[in-house]
Amino acid sequence: MDSSLYKDITTTRGLKYHYYFSAAHNTKPTLLFLHGFPSTSFDWRKQVPFFKERGFGLIVPDLLGYGGTDKPTDVKDYKYSAMTADMIDIMNAENVEKVVAIGHDWGSFLAARLAAYYPERFVGFAFLTVAYSPPQPDFNLSKALQDTKQAFGYELFGYWLCFAEEGAEKLIEEHLESSLSILFPADPSIWATHLAPTGTLKSWISSDQKTDFAPYISKEEIEEYVNIAKTNGFTAPVNWYRVMVSGVGAEDDKNAPTQNAVVKKPVFYGACKQDQVALASVGVQTTNEQCTNATIKQYDSDHWLQLSHADEFNNDFLAWLEDVVSAPTSSTSS
Missing domain, CATH: 3.40.50.1820 (Alpha/Beta hydrolase fold, catalytic domain)
Known part of the structure; x- marks a missing residue:
């Protein structure tokens, strides 16, 4: 571009x-x-x-x-x-x-x-x-987590809690490769076990787990995503989750x-x-x-x-x- x-x-x-x-x-x-x-x-x-x-x-x-x-x-x-x-x-x-x-x-x-x-x-x-x-206007994350687990066998939006949690930006920044690798994984099924259910994403990042990046993203593009993340930081971006988790979005x-x-x-x-x-x-x-x-x-x-x-x-x-x-x-x- x-x-x-x-x-x-x-x-x-x-x-x-x-x-x-x-x-x-x-x-x-x-x-x-x-x-x-x-x-x-x-x-x-x-x-x-x-x-x-x-x-x-x-x-x-x-x-x-x-x-x-x-x-x-x-x-x-x-x-x-x-x-x-x-x-x-x-x-x-x-x-x-x-x-x-x-x-x-x-x-x-x-x-x-x-x-x-x-x-x-x-x-x-x-x-x-x-x-x-x-x-x-009536969105309730707790209910959404309960409903999706009942319907699909696992919570779909548990990772919202991780990203919205106080200190999430520091956790992501300290384990950047771990965070980016699970967001762009070679095996998309990993989201059902290590991203979506409540607590699994925080456990993944905290333990600095990593997985292969998706094959459609080149090494140079991965480096660009890393540079973007380092330049941006995550203090501001996680607010896209916090606005929903906090109830500000529903209001x-x-x-x-x-x-x-x-x-x-x-x-x-x-x-x-x-x-x-x-x-x-x-x-x-x-x-x-x-x-x-x-x-x-x-x-x-x-x-x-x-x-x-x-x-x-x-x-x-x-x-x-x-x-x-x-x-x-x-x-x-x-």
């Missing part, structure tokens, strides 16, 4: 955002790519050149707490109602009226809240790995417009059959229930779809952009 195409903006609430921008050609839409934990806009390195070459506009921010963007430590700064407004500020600064939002991991949650607060500013939405999730969701809970704009969902946390079966069901105009594609991928199956995803998403966004259709699956 060309560093000369990065820009900075100070949003309405006084926070600096660092983002990649490339203007659209002709009538092509602009794409807003939203990364997750523990990354930056670097996560979209296999999408940016593909869509730029085809004339699409691109807005690819380092989200709050990451990269060249500000890193506040107050959990309340990470409320989705506030971060969605930041995205609109960036769009306004570039005079882009409407975009297609593409989210991955926590970026999917942010895209979902953009659908809730600003549906008129979006042509459509794409959710990779983590499916669309409507505002959840914030009480303000989300209820009439927008069901997404009527075109939706692309990339389900990942090897992801042991964002289960494809659950995501497909949620998408069919909550999105009236959805295209669902399932991939033999772990959590990092945009990296592991970049060519397949890029071409599928391109076809969706060309054939679906401009002409709403009924829900389809493959």
Whole structure:
């Protein structure tokens, strides 16, 4: 990604955002790519050149707490109602009226809240790995852990507690290779035993366990993730977990417009059959229930779809952009 195409903006609430921008050609839409934990806009390195070459506009921010963007430590700064407004500020600064939002991991949650607060500013939405999730003013993590263990045999979100715990940032930073290796593992099944259930991730990191990195990430890319992590630190990024675990997120969701809970704009969902946390079966069901105009594609991928199956995803998403966004259709699956 060309560093000369990065820009900075100070949003309405006084926070600096660092983002990649490339203007659209002709009538092509602009794409807003939203990364997750523990990354930056670097996560979209296999999408940016593909869509730029085809004339699409691109807005690819380092989200709050990451990269060249500000890193506040107050959990309340990470409320989705506030971060969605930041995205609109960036769009306004570039005079882009409407975009297609593409989210991955926590970026999917942010895209979902953009659908809730600003549906008129979006042509459509794409959710990779983590499916669309409507505002959840009654969200209770303890209940979610209990329910998922009963339904699937293990808790899906126990690792949230590890990342949200006081001192988590220091633990991660002191065992960086251990932490990154389990986030990008060669064997995705390890998430079901050593990441998702409560207590297992903290035990893994504390004992400095390591596993092989996924084969689709090169040695140079691993080094870049290490450099990013060392530069970022984790004091700010873990707030994406703390905002949910603390109840700040649920309280914030009480303000989300209820009439927008069901997404009527075109939706692309990339389900990942090897992801042991964002289960494809659950995501497909949620998408069919909550999105009236959805295209669902399932991939033999772990959590990092945009990296592991970049060519397949890029071409599928391109076809969706060309054939679906401009002409709403009924829900389809493959």
